[in-house]
Amino acid sequence: MNSARMIFKYWLKSKKYFLLQFIFLLLSTIFYILAPIFIGRMVGALDPSQTISTNLNKLLISFFFVVLFALLTYFFNRAARLRGAEVSSSAIYYLRKDINNAISRQSFSYFDKTETGQLISRTTSDVEETQQIFGMGLTLGLQSTLQIGGIFIGFLLFSIELMYFLIIAIVSSLILSYYIAKKLKPIFLETRDSFGDLTNTIQENIVGAEVVRMFSTQNKEYQKFLKNNERFYNASVDSVKYNSLYMPTIYIVIGFMTTFTFIIGGISIIEGMMKLDTLITLIAYNAALGFPLMMLGQIMLVYIQADAALTRVREVLESAPEIKDLPDAIPITSLNGDIEVDNVSFGYTSGKRILKDISFKVPSGKILAILGTTGSGKSTIINLIPRFYEVSDGSIRIDQKNIRKYLLKDLRRNVGIVSQETFLFDKSIADNIAYGKKDATLDEIIEAAKTADLHNFITSLPKGYDTRVGERGTRLSGGQKQRLSIARALIIKPKILILDDSTSSVDVETEYRIQKALSKIMKKTTSIIITQRISTIREADYILILDRGRVVGFGTHDELIKSNVLYKQIYETLYQKQTNRTNYEEES
Amino acid sequence: MNKTEEEPKEIIKPNASARRRFMFEGDKSKLEHQRKELWKWIISYLKPFRGKFSLYMVFLLIGTIISALSPIIAARIIDKGIITGDTYFTLFLSTIYISLILLIAITSYISQFGMGKISQKVTYEIRNNLFFKLQNMSLSYFDQRSSGDIISIATNDVTILNQLVGGQFVQIITSFVSIFLTIIFMFILNPFLALISMVIFPLFFTITHLFRKVAIGFFKESRKTIGKVTSSIQENIAGAKVVKAYGQEERASSEFDEANKANYYAMVKIRKYMATIFPLISLITTVLTAGILLAGGFVTLGNVSIFGITVSVGVLSAYITILGQFFRPFMTLMQIQQIIESAMAASDRIYTLLEEKAEIPDPISAKVFDKVDGNVEFSSVSFGYVFDNNIKGDSKLKTIKPMTTGNDSMVRRIPSETILRMVKLLERMIRSKSRFKQSGGIEAEGRGMISSDMSKMSLQSILRILATISIPPEIFEQIPKNVKDTINEEKTLIQHEQVAGFVLRNFSLKIAAGTTLAIVGETGAGKTTITKILTRFYDINSGKIQIDGVDVREVTKKDLRSLIGLVPQDAFLFTGTIRENLLYAFDKITPEIEEKMIRVSKFLGLHNFIETLHKKYNTKLKENGSNISIGQRQLIAFARALITDPKILILDEATSSVDPYTESLIQDALNKARKGRTTIIIAHRLSTIKNADLIIVLSADMKRIIEQGDHESLLALNGKYKRLLEMQHREIEIDN
Known part of the structure; x- marks a missing residue:
């Protein structure tokens, strides 16, 4: 034209x-x-x-x-x-x-x-x-x-x-x-x-x-x-x-x-x-x-x-969208949350594969922790689950059905994802929390905020839940933004919850409180967590270790600590680093 | 029109609506400068083109005169040629007519092109001057303004000025001349018809007035709605991933639609209004022409002779042409006020920027460092951003709110005799101070006159009291001039302090060559300020800073800064390749420097990352390195500083969360880099602080060092340091 x-x-x-x-x-x-x-x-x-x-x-x-x-x-x-x-x-x-x-x-x-x-x-x-x-x-x-x-x-x-x-x-x-x-x-x-x-x-x-x-x-x-x-x-x-x-x-x-x-x-x-x-x-x-x-x-x-x-x-x-609903896509009425990643390969460009032959399973209600260095493909893999990107090879199944077969909108409404970069809208705090659930009641909003350990902070603000967050969330600190996006993900009561290092800017104590609150919710959802924190790793049912786009270890902590050298290494470094901090905190 | 709210320094593209924002600004705006001064300034730029400018002006006037004259020639052709049946004369005059038209075309091309060229040259110069100015501006200038506003001055405002110089300025003159001549010729042709034609003035005035009055409101509204459309779409783009993750596409669209619809209604309103106004011009012109012809017809047919002049066919046809063109210069003149207003406002902003005081120049006979070890010493340094020597003192002061301390009950409690007594004491103190150059024995001298408790007060505290209470005017008059001045000075100082005050007060510190200093303290304690005064981004207000015994103000800024490698908190990178950024400090790039670049990159663990990129070191970075991660940006900034082999290394650790992997990269790099260098680290992380030779803790309340020592000794103190570390991983709840 x-x-x-x-x-x-x-x-x-x-x-x-x-x-x-x-x-x-x-x-x-x-x-x-x-x-x-x-x-x-x-x-x-x-x-x-x-x-x-x-x-x-x-x-x-x-x-x-x-x-x-x-x-x-x-x-x-x-x-x-x-x-x-x-x-x-x-x-x-x-x-x-x-x-x-x-x-x-x-x-x-x-x-x-x-x-x-x-x-x-x-x-x-x-x-x-x-x-x-x-x-x-x-x-x-x-x-x-x-x-x-x-x-x-x-x-x-x-x-x-x-x-x-x-x-x-x-x-x-x-x-x-x-x-x-x-x-x-x-x-x-x-x-x-x-x-x-x-x-x-x-x-x-x-x-x-x-x-x-x-x-x-x-x-x-x-x-x-x-x-x-x-x-x-x-x-x-x-x-x-x-x-x-x-x-x-x-x-x-x-x-x-x-x-x-x-x-x-x-x-x-x-x-x-x-x-x-x-x-x-x-x-x-x-x-x-x-x-x-x-x-x-x-x-x-x-x-x-x-x-x-x-x-x-x-x-x-x-420019045509790359990811669309299949003509015979089916709606989701209820979901168990069994995730199965089967031989998945993926690259943002056709030449370079970022993920190679990834396979793992997380049954409904379990927690998976993903470990790996920057660039190992941790964030990439979680982005494939709500179909933000399409896998290049292999398939991802939720409840034994290829995710491509679901209506995109329904799939995403069942996956709560808290990504590293927390974008907030220029709206009130309440509106931001309720972003994925238009008809959320104030009680639901407060509940989500409480789980994310943000309620006390919000009520301390003069306008409370009606406080407008500045554009791109300028008026909140990094940790508050992270907690707000956790609350935003929780309010939709997702069957699958994905946290991408989402408490990195939160202090240890708060993190502990959030974790405690989350563990109740996590019993009912399948959770995938990218983390560097020892305590989170220990709580996970399964641990997946990625290195340069490949799975180099998968199993429970006890299995891995015995059999996997790399895991042992990572675990020990993290352990040292964090006890350094905690030791010090104990001193005080 | 001037944004008062503080905007974060971020990349703001001036958009199309901003480009037009002054077009319908409305009535007279407040200017910082006299109009006369501004005109003088604009004309000063035109001076080099004096000759050409006058020549083009003459050309333009010739064109204007001829085009005003051409209807008369046409009238002659009809009256003397065609009607009298003189073919030869018709041909003759027609030839003259077309020659004159060709002359108009040529002169108008030459003058338009010439004027355009001059104005482009003028704005080219202005832009150069502006940029040059910005390069020499002290950093405090940028602190006070949003980058968007400054950019808008250098681009939009200059463009508006260009329009004035290049076209409108000239059009205004020719329009005046054109209207003036046309009226004269109308009267020459036929005074009776000319008089009738004057009806056009009030009519045109009414139209333009109507247009202005309503349009300004409409345009404001449309600008507002377009702003909403823009911000809505911006949010939809910036937050696209969140919108999708929550499947809220429909909602985002409907929110956008609301803004879009509002803009649609505003636009329709403007266009409909114009639809009513614009065709009116044609209506008035035609009806008036018909009226003139009717009047002329009556005169001729009735054989009436008014003023002894008859109406000829040629004259009537000339009127048809004249009236048909009359509205054009009118339209131009009607916009004059707007044009000049917006151009004046634009030049005012440009001129203000150009007039702004630049950085303090380097000393005339600057000292030179020979061999620098890197001993840094701060001796009783005081500094506050508001006291900055580079700020235009007066204009800043005006904005400070009047003090509120002098409340009435206070005043009532201090009787005027007491005030006078204090003044007398103060006067004595000042006098003796200037005599002895110290304030030692004053108290003894003053004793006896006043009550004992007052005699214990220092000069400073008396001054404070006098400056904070409101003294009744009749008493104030009695105060001697030198005391009055001192009080006023103190008042100013207090006002300064109330606004922001000192960031550092009596700050003294020695950093031995080759050692590492870590600075800790809460937000606002002045950590970054220390690095900014060492690099002389700001000049201190008192005390001195020395490097190897040389005052930093005694060397050139270039020399000073070449000693220092600074890795700022928000690592700014330029658009260009990674190589260009790494080698930013160098004018000429030799193979040795390139080698060094790779060496340093390897040293910092940056090389591996760069090698994974498609074009390696030649990878283009987008605006402010937005296509690589924050951590990588910081490593590049680190490498950029290290390549120059600085004797002193300053690292302002970023507070934003860098992933743990990059964090440890930076950490390791720092531990290696600081060997053989004096290093100053603004630290947030325990691992960095622990290894420092000296740690100082700054307090935001006290504006000075409250604790210093090494990690162990500070922990043993069980004071602020320990508490800060406890809070280290906790969030500072509200940033501002």
């Missing part, structure tokens, strides 16, 4: 208004073209060869018509623009809606691949850049085209010879506009690019001011900036160069048209082939030609600018 088709597609979202707008514009143009005829007649009424009363009649009648047509033009033009307001505003509305839907359709991998900042700019500033083409492009584009057409018909009626000149004038000005617009396209892109780089350099020198000063690299940065500033300057001058061509082009086209009208019309009058009225009408037409020609040129330019933005927007709109 190209941008022009896309623009029309969104305009036509409100077909009725679009059609009405067109009809009203057509009517307004007709009256707009008729008025100069009567203006011409008014001047023609000064003809000394006629009687005064004839002339006076002609003058008054023509005046009446001019005013009438002006009023009708206003009325229909306004009517058309009112419809146009609906059409263009709803075009933007639907475009935004589609973008938002496209985003909410995407799978996790999409957000890994696409930079957040870029995605945001595509959905906000890029859309804003298309506002003009959707608005001005519509009303003024249609109106200008119709007016030029009307003027053309006018010339056709009054002077065939001048009509040929008009064709030349219109065509040449459109070609010139097109030429300018085409020249401006790469310049426009360069302006945008260099401006972006320019802004980025400024930004980095503000945010990274300390680093720049520390290394005394002011000069280096200044040179970098200078280069971008020069690029931007050159591109801007180029753009001024071509932009400045528009007005003179129109002057010349209209100037020639008027001159020819004087010459050809004048000679015709002198030879008695044309009336003075007509000449005046034609001169008025010429004057009316400038604005629509100019507008069409501008619209071409606006289109070219919007084209770049629309192309980027389309990339978002057209």
Whole structure:
């Protein structure tokens, strides 16, 4: 799809208004073209060869018509623009809606691949850049085209010879506009690019001011900036160069048209082939030609600018989601929570496997602890269970059924996952906790908060559960955010609970309380916990040790400590590290 | 328009709506500078282009004059050529007509392009100056403002100024000339018709007034709604994974839809309003034209001669053309106020930034370090961010709220004689102080005059009292000038302290070369501040800091900072490759340096990670290294500092949770790196603190060191250190 088709597609979202707008514009143009005829007649009424009363009649009648047509033009033009307001505003509305839907359709991998900042700019500033083409492009584009057409018909009626000149004038000005617009396209892109780089350099020198000063690299940065500033300057001058061509082009086209009208019309009058009225009408037409020609040129330019933005927007709109429901996906009514991972391999990109042949089983109600170094694939494996990513090979079964067979939404509603990165919404604490359960009662919210050991903190806040967490949770500490996301996961009463190192920022005592509270819940759910804490490992029914994407140990603590060298090592290091801490705490 | 709320320093892209935010700003805004001064400043940038600028101006005026004149020529063609049947004259004048049009086209192209080029050059210069300024700005400047605001000055505001210089400034002049000339020509053509045409003025005024008045409100509303749309979609993107994990896509969409709909309604409202206003121009023009023709017709047909002038066909046709174009310069002039207002506000912000005091320059005859061992000594250093020498003192003071200490009951209790007595004592003290240069024997001198308890008070405490109570004006007048000044000074000082006050007070500390110092203390105790004053990001208010006996203020900042390797809390990385970031300190990259880069990376355990990346050292880092983990970012920042072989190493440990694996990497790296270096660590983790040669505990309340020693001795103290360690793994409940 190209941008022009896309623009029309969104305009036509409100077909009725679009059609009405067109009809009203057509009517307004007709009256707009008729008025100069009567203006011409008014001047023609000064003809000394006629009687005064004839002339006076002609003058008054023509005046009446001019005013009438002006009023009708206003009325229909306004009517058309009112419809146009609906059409263009709803075009933007639907475009935004589609973008938002496209985003909410995407799978996790999409957000890994696409930079957040870029995605945001595509959905906000890029859309804003298309506002003009959707608005001005519509009303003024249609109106200008119709007016030029009307003027053309006018010339056709009054002077065939001048009509040929008009064709030349219109065509040449459109070609010139097109030429300018085409020249401006790469310049426009360069302006945008260099401006972006320019802004980025400024930004980095503000945010990274300390680093720049520390290394005394002011000069280096200044040179970098200078280069971008020069690029931007050159591109801007180029753009001024071509932009400045528009007005003179129109002057010349209209100037020639008027001159020819004087010459050809004048000679015709002198030879008695044309009336003075007509000449005046034609001169008025010429004057009316400038604005629509100019507008069409501008619209071409606006289109070219919007084209770049629309192309980027389309990339978002057209990217297909990777993970979808199967056509015969089944809903989940109740779940036991038996998890079986069978020979699973996975890679974010097709070339590199992060997980290789992973197999393990966790029966309903049991706890699995996963151990491993950074990059061993711990977080990856838990992301496969709620189908955030699709396995590359092998299968994952819950209650003996491949997870692909379930409705995605149902599957995810039964899995409570607390990931490392805790994103909170710019809502109240209560709303954040109840995020996955819209109809949660306050009691449920409090219960979840209590389990996550957050209730006391929340009640200590002046607004309690109604306290708004700042955007991205800025007003809460890391540990509080973690606890809040634990509560958020608990409130949906998941059959499968996954905790990804989710108490890393919580102090030992609190962690202990949370664990105690959780252990009650964990009896009823299957739990998978990624952790570094000895106490958690000891409580787990099974332990899975990962190393570079492979399972290097699986079993109970007692089994592993005897048979698995790696486990023994890890356990001992962790033990030492943590007793260091606890020893000290005992001292105090 | 100036954001008052503090924003975190984060990457904020100026978006399209911000770019337009000044367009409909409305009425006169408060400016920091006089308009005259701002104009002078703008014009100073145009000075180098004086010649060209005047030339283009002349061209423009020629174009304007000709285009105002062309309807008269057209009238001549009709009257003298066509109506009289003179073919030759018609052709002759038509040729002149088209030549003039061509002349307009050429002059308008040259002048538009030329003016555009000048204004681009001007804004290019302004941007350069702005950037240069920012590079020399003291860090406190960035502390007080959000980066988004500063960026907006350097980009959006400069763009607005560009519009003024490049187009609108000139358009304003030509519009005036055009309107002026057109009116004159109208009167020359026919004064009677010209008079009637003047009806257009009130009509156009009404339209533009209507438009402005209502549109400003509408635009504000639409900006608000678009802001909501943006933040909603931002949240949906940033929190996409959570939305999905909880299967809340529908809800997220419906929330977005609400914001989107509100924006839709606002937009429709604006567009509908415009739909009513804009076609009015055409209506007025046409009806007025018809009116003129009618009047002209009556005059001619009735053979009435007003002012002895008759109306010709040519004149009427000239009026048709003139009235058809009249509204254009009008529209421009109607927007003048807005244009100038927004440009003035923009230049005001730019000019304010450019006028801001820069960092304290290096001493003229700077000392040079020869061989540095790395002995660091702080001697009774006091520092507070509000006292910073770089802040524009006056403007800061104005914002401080009046003191509330002088409550009425207090005043009543202190009789005016007592106040006067205190003043007298104070005066004496000040005088004797300046005589003896010390405050030793003053008390004895003052005794006898005043009650014994008051005589025990020090100069400082009397001053305090006088500065905190509200002295009735009639008494205040009696106070001698030098005392008055001292009291006022003290008042200012108190106000400063009330706002933020000292972060460090009388801070003294010696760090021997090659040893490791660990700094602990709660948030706000001034841990990071110590590193910032050592690197002279901020200058201290009193005392001195020496490295190997040399005051840090006596050497150039460049020299000083080249001694120090700083790994800040939030490791900032630049857009570019990992290699570029690691070798950031170097201008020229030699094979030896590259070798060293790899050596250091291996040393820090960073090399293995980099090798796993697709493009290894040439992997591009996105904005602020967002495509690698925090721990990795920190390791890169660590390596970047180590490559320069700093004599002094400062490590501000990140509080954010780094995974245990990376944590131990950083830990091991640090233990290796600190050999042979003076190392200052702001520590949060026990393992780091334990190995330090010296540990100091800072207190946020006392603004100084409250405990120092090594780990064992501090534990034995059973004081703050021990308590802090206990809390170490507990959360600081509310960050701010």
